[in-house]
Structures are given as C-alpha cells and as structure tokens.
Amino acid sequence: MEENILEVKALRKVFKLSKKQQRLEKTNAAQRVAVDGLSFNVKRGEIYGLLGPNGAGKTTTLRMLSTLVKPDEGDAELFGFSILKDAEKVRQKIGFLTSELKPDEFFTPDYLFDFYSELYNIPTHVRDERKKELFSRFGIEKFAQTKIAELSTGMKQKVSIAISLVNDPDLIIFDEPTNGLDVLTAKTVTDFLSELRSRGKTVLLSTHIFSLVEKICDRVGVIIDGKMALEGDVKELTAEKDLEEVFFDLYARIAGGEQ
Amino acid sequence: MKFSTIWTVIRKEFARFFKDRRLVTALFLPGILIYVIYSLLGGVMTDMLEAPEDYQYTVCTVNAPEWFNETAFSDFGDFLFEAGAEENEQEYLDRLREETLDAYLVFPDGFTGEANGGVYEEVKLYTNSVSTTSTTAGQVLSSVLSVMQYGAPKFLVTPSDVATEQDFSGMMFSMIAPMLVLMLLFSGCISIAPESIAGEKERGSFATLLVTPVKRSHIAIGKIVALSAISLLSGVCSFIGVVLSLPKLMGGDALGLGSVSYAFTDYLLLLAVVLSSVLVMVALASIASALAKSVKEATGFIGPLTILMMLVGLVSSFLDGNAWYFYLIPLLNSATAMSGIFSFAAQPWFVLITVAVNLAVAFGLSWLLTKMFDSEKIMFSK
Ligand SMILES: Nc1ncnc2c1ncn2[C@@H]1O[C@H](COP(=O)(O)OP(=O)(O)OP(=O)(O)O)[C@@H](O)[C@H]1O
Ligand SMILES: [Mg+2]
Numbered sequence: 001m002e003e004n005i006l007e008v009k010a011l012r013k014v015f016k017l018s019k020k021q022q023r024l025e026k027t028n029a030a031q032r033v034a035v036d037g038l039s040f041n042v043k044r045g046e047i048y049g050l051l052g053p054n055g056a057g058k059t060t061t062l063r064m065l066s067t068l069v070k071p072d073e074g075d076a077e078l079f080g081f082s083i084l085k086d087a088e089k090v091r092q093k094i095g096f097l098t099s100e101l102k103p104d105e106f107f108t109p110d111y112l113f114d115f116y117s118e119l120y121n122i123p124t125h126v127r128d129e130r131k132k133e134l135f136s137r138f139g140i141e142k143f144a145q146t147k148i149a150e151l152s153t154g155m156k157q158k159v160s161i162a163i164s165l166v167n168d169p170d171l172i173i174f175d176e177p178t179n180g181l182d183v184l185t186a187k188t189v190t191d192f193l194s195e196l197r198s199r200g201k202t203v204l205l206s207t208h209i210f211s212l213v214e215k216i217c218d219r220v221g222v223i224i225d226g227k228m229a230l231e232g233d234v235k236e237l238t239a240e241k242d243l244e245e246v247f248f249d250l251y252a253r254i255a256g257g258e259q
Numbered sequence: 260m261k262f263s264t265i266w267t268v269i270r271k272e273f274a275r276f277f278k279d280r281r282l283v284t285a286l287f288l289p290g291i292l293i294y295v296i297y298s299l300l301g302g303v304m305t306d307m308l309e310a311p312e313d314y315q316y317t318v319c320t321v322n323a324p325e326w327f328n329e330t331a332f333s334d335f336g337d338f339l340f341e342a343g344a345e346e347n348e349q350e351y352l353d354r355l356r357e358e359t360l361d362a363y364l365v366f367p368d369g370f371t372g373e374a375n376g377g378v379y380e381e382v383k384l385y386t387n388s389v390s391t392t393s394t395t396a397g398q399v400l401s402s403v404l405s406v407m408q409y410g411a412p413k414f415l416v417t418p419s420d421v422a423t424e425q426d427f428s429g430m431m432f433s434m435i436a437p438m439l440v441l442m443l444l445f446s447g448c449i450s451i452a453p454e455s456i457a458g459e460k461e462r463g464s465f466a467t468l469l470v471t472p473v474k475r476s477h478i479a480i481g482k483i484v485a486l487s488a489i490s491l492l493s494g495v496c497s498f499i500g501v502v503l504s505l506p507k508l509m510g511g512d513a514l515g516l517g518s519v520s521y522a523f524t525d526y527l528l529l530l531a532v533v534l535s536s537v538l539v540m541v542a543l544a545s546i547a548s549a550l551a552k553s554v555k556e557a558t559g560f561i562g563p564l565t566i567l568m569m570l571v572g573l574v575s576s577f578l579d580g581n582a583w584y585f586y587l588i589p590l591l592n593s594a595t596a597m598s599g600i601f602s603f604a605a606q607p608w609f610v611l612i613t614v615a616v617n618l619a620v621a622f623g624l625s626w627l628l629t630k631m632f633d634s635e636k637i638m639f640s641k
Pocket of ligand 2: 058059060175
C-alpha cells in the first residue's frame, strides 16, 4: 500500500504571456510561473486530490504529468518511467481526463472506443470485453451507435471516461472531474472514482471544490500560486475544522505573509 | 507496429470525410465546376469563332491537277479557287496572315498523283490557325485530298501553320486555365485541412490523440497522408473535369478542329503537375490550420493563400515559359507548366522540374508540420 506510483520532483513551468493575455489579465509581466517547484507523491490505491483556486497551476501540473506539455525544470516518475525520457511509456500506462479533451463529435462511442484501443495496441478480444463492461457500467450501450454530437453533455462525459479507460490504466489523472456536470452525472463520476480505488486503481484529481476532496480523497495537496502550500491526510486535516476553514486560514497566512 | 498506428489515424480521417456529405461535395465540386465553366466558356468562344453561314472560302492553288479542279466543293461550303504561281508565294502567305486568304495549296511541278516506286510527291497545305475560316478550309481540303487517295497512299499532304501567334483558343485557354485550376485545386484542399486540424483543436478532440502513446510525429504523418490522399482524389477529379471539357473549350466539336487535340503525354504531364501541386497546397493549408486555434482562424489564415494562388495563376500567364528558373518556384511553376501544356508548348523537362520541386517542397512542409505537432506552444497556446 505504501508503494509510490507517482513521484513528482520539483516541477516548474513558466509560460510566456502573449500580448492578448497581458491585456486580458491587466499585467505587464512577460511571463507567468504557473507551477513553481512542485513535489509530491501518490501511493498505489489512493485518491489524491490537488486542491487550489483558479490559476493555481493544477491543470498545468496534470498536463505535465500526462506529458502533454514539458516541464521547464524538474521531473516526475510514473511507474518508474520519467515523463521527460519515456513519455510514450507513461502515456501507455495512464488515463488522462479533462473536460477540455472531448471525443470527436462525428463518431459513435463504439467507433471511438475501437479507435483508441487500436492506438494503445489492445487485442480485439480484450477490447470487446472491456467495451462491454464499461459501456454497461455507464449506460452507454443504448447510445453505442449514436454520434457523439447527438448525445447529452452528461452522456458525452461518460463516453469520455469510458474511452480514457480503454487501456485499463493503473493511474487515472482527472482534471476537475465534476466540472460542468449536473448533480446526477457528477455523482456517477465520483462513485466511479471510489469504485476504481476499491479495484486497486490509483486516482490523481484536481479540483477547487472542498466537498469533493472531503468526500472521496484520501490525501490532499493544496496548491497556491504553483507551490504546494499544504499536504496531508484528508481525515487528519479535517479532524477539528472542515477543509474550507483550513484552506482560508492557510490562504490568509500566505497572503498575509506576502504583504 | 509504428505503421499500424499511423494507419489507424489515416483510417479515422477517411471515415471522417467520406461519411460527411458536405465534405465529399466540397471535394468533388471543383472538378465539376471546372467542367461546367470550361464547357460554357468553350460554347461562348465557339459562337464567337464560328464562320458566318454565307461565308466564301478563298483558296489559292498552285499546279493543281485537273481532277482537283473538277472536284465539287459545294458540299462543304462556298469555295472560291484562284490559280496562283509559285513565284508569288510570299504574297499568298501574307494574305493568309492578313486573313484575306483562307488556304494556300501547293502541288509540286508536274504533279502526277501516283507514288513512283515508294517515292511520294509532297503537297503543301498552308493555313492560319488564328483564323477560324482558314482552319475550316484547311480541314476541308485535307479531308478531300485524303479521300482522293482512298485505298493506298499516293502522295503526302504536309500542313503548315502561318500563324505567328499561338493558336487563339489555346492562347486564351492557357491564360485563364492555370489560374482557375490552381484556385479550384486549392479550394478542394482547404475544405478539409482546417476541419481536420484546426477543427479538432478547437473542439478539443485533438488532445485526446495526444494523450495516447502514439508519437506526435506519427499523428502528423497520419493526418498529412490522409489529407493528401483525399486532396489527390479531389485533384484527380479536377483533372478529369479539365480533360472532359478541353475539347468543348477548344470548340473542337463545332469547328471540326481535329488538329487541336492533346497527346497522351500532355495529359500525363498535366496529371503529374496537378497532383504534385495538390501536395504542396495541402501541406500549406495544414500548416495554416495547425497555427490556428479554430476553424474560423484557419480560414482567416488561408484567405491570403487563396489570393496568392490567384496571383500566381495570373502572373504565370505573363511570364516567359521558356526560362527554367521560373520552374524552381513552387506553384508558380505549376501554373507556368500548365500554361505550356494547354498551349501545346509544354517542355517535358520543365514539367519534370516542376513536379520534382513541388514534391520536395511538399515533403519539407510536411516535415515542418510534424515539428509543429511537437510544439506545445502551437498545440496548447492560450
Ligand atoms: N498555454 C498557456 N499559455 C500561457 N499561460 C498559461 C497557459 N496555460 C496556463 N497558463 C497560465 O498559468 C497559470 C496556471 O494555469 P492552470 O490552468 O494550470 O491553473 P488551474 O489551477 O488549472 O486553474 P483553473 O481552476 O482556472 O483551471 C494561469 O495563470 C494561466 O493563465
Ligand atoms: Mg484548470
């Protein structure tokens, strides 16, 4: 249980700000440090939550871990594979989900499941088995032959989840899992995350919703301005006050210290 | 294994396009448009060129034998024959150029009309291809002469064209055609590349590919191969449109212009030019699409490229098609080479340079595209 599936070592990411971005955010800074020396570990079989306000650097961190973007400094090892040196192997082993990644509207869930399975080199019989199981788990069977464009937002999200699991990943990285979902769909998703954990899978998620962390996460890392402000066991942190209070105390301290 | 993932990406692109009626139409429309436009143009030009019904053809003959003078030409039109003398040849040729004479026919001195021991006498037929009536007169004369020697060849008929300019219809065609072909080919390419690259980026489905273990470069190769194949199909369709409409454009049917026809090699050269140009265009459109964040932005980037195609087509018609260095500039070379082919002045060497240059440029641009797919600044810009 104590084995680290993911070790994040001093990740740093700096973005150059475009003129348009400078105007939008009313800043003259030429660059923005989105993630600033972030380190943490995720253990096998746990749900780890990255909690932080808008612009804290959560999405950027998860993108670096899933090798969509490269860190400027630091490294991370997933299953012993470096995100810098073995990006393709890392991608083979993880499932990455975010509301920004959307399945191609012009195809059916069935087609896309087969398509992505092929990209992961999954044998047909394994694929068919998995497809049956995931589609029935999320109630997609009825819509298997319907174009994604014609599905509801909730069903689209379910299809996205099913597709991101084509490779039966041991680590699922999930950016804002319940963003934009109604309470029912959100519940399906959070229930499923707990179910994954009970099946021995590991989940790393990001959110700005305290209750989500309290409800399903084992451990939490609070990110503010790209830095790890606080890390700990959710049960221990919330023993005396709830997570929201913990966060605001912390935030006041950090913001106060800066002034 | 590498190729299997590329192939998977390619197959999905195909599935995407051939199931979308709008896109399939966009691909085949250029060919159909070329056919329709050129046929209509041909019709208009034929009307312009047709000789008036009561026209009298004037033909000057030298040393014409008895049987020729006795031949009834009234079936073919109103023909007026003048007997001339060989010394005045220059005068007849001038009249031909001035279009006051329609044909000048020279039989050799002491013409027998019999082949003596395999030696054929030579009959010279001069016409002016700039003049419609002259072309028609030439047509009539050469068919009458060939009927005369029905069964076995008795003498040779050597046609000559006194026109100093290029054939009129060929000239006109060679001026407008390359521009239209370039633009329509490009319109085929730009109906798919923005959709496939910028569209996927915009809708967020592109990133779903990037999180799979497939190499970025393989995704790029898969896309560009699929887009090229689809655009080539569109190119072939445009090519067929050109081929089918050529005879109509040249007014061949109405004027009986058997002389105005393209050789098989002309068609082959044309096809090579068309297809190699398509590869350059699709790579250009793909790069513009990869730079854009949305289909709308991609269309914005591609607008100037469309104007560029038009300019290239226009400029090419003013260029000296015999200067080899023009053929080193991609797409300008295609337009120039097409002008050459359409006006019967194609130089196979120049066409080969054109195709080679275009292929090299297409490869270079595709390589650039794979680099772009690797760049997070381009794929994840804010
Ligand atoms: N591609 C990019 N180019 C420039 N700046 C970026 C880019 N991506 C993120 N940023 C900036 O980096 C900072 C961190 O962004 P990030 O998306 O990681 O935050 P987040 O914690 O996910 O926030 P949110 O809750 O809004 O999703 C922000 O200030 C953002 O504007
Ligand atoms: Mg985010």
